[in-house]
Amino acid sequence: MKTEQLRINSDRLMQRIHRLAEIGFTEEGACCRLALTDEDKAGRDLVVGWMRELGLQVQVDPIGNIFGLRAGLEDSAPVMTGSHIDTVRTGGRYMATMACWAVWKWCRCSMKPGLLPSARWW
Numbered sequence: 001m002k003t004e005q006l007r008i009n010s011d012r013l014m015q016r017i018h019r020l021a022e023i024g025f026t027e028e029g030a031c032c033r034l035a036l037t038d039e040d041k042a043g044r045d046l047v048v049g050w051m052r053e054l055g056l057q058v059q060v061d062p063i064g065n066i067f068g069l070r071a072g073l074e075d076s077a078p079v080m081t082g083s084h085i086d087t088v089r090t091g092g093r094y095m096a097t098m099a100c101w102a103v104w105k106w107c108r109c110s111m112k113p114g115l116l117p118s119a120r121w122w
Contacts (some may be wrong), residue, residue: 008105017101020046020085021093031093035086036064043085050104054111070107 023046024032024039033039044064051058056068069078083099 008109013101013105016050016104017093017097020097024087026090028090030090031087032089032091033085033087034089035084040064040086047085047100054107056107068107070110 020043021031023043026032033043041064044060044066048058048060048066051066051068054068054070056070059067059069061067072078081103083097083103085097085100
């Protein structure tokens with residue numbers, strides 16, 4: 001597969017952004033998923049489900065950090081990237097999640113048939 005054939009499904013991306021934003025949505029139109037609250041856990045559970053749909057090996061540590069591992073062609077040190085999905089009390093639907101979505105889209109695009117990175121990644 002040629003890299004110019006990779007496309008982002010913007011409808012699916014926006015649906016997922018909006019679905020995550022529903023968790024902790026406030027009457028004022030903000031999104032409030034403070035770290036270690038029930039809303040934060042619900043958001044993390046949703047993201048873990050999406051990660052597993054992609055076929056990632058998912059691990060969650062005792063304080064809720066989520067790690068998704070994808071094998072590469074080589075058994076080398078993984079490439080690591082990350083962010084967070086918890087928000088401040090008055091965060092917007094894009095608050096704190098855009099870096100996660102960028103990684104998510106790279107992950108999904110790299111799962112296309114015929115593409116497998118050399119290194120594994122977290």
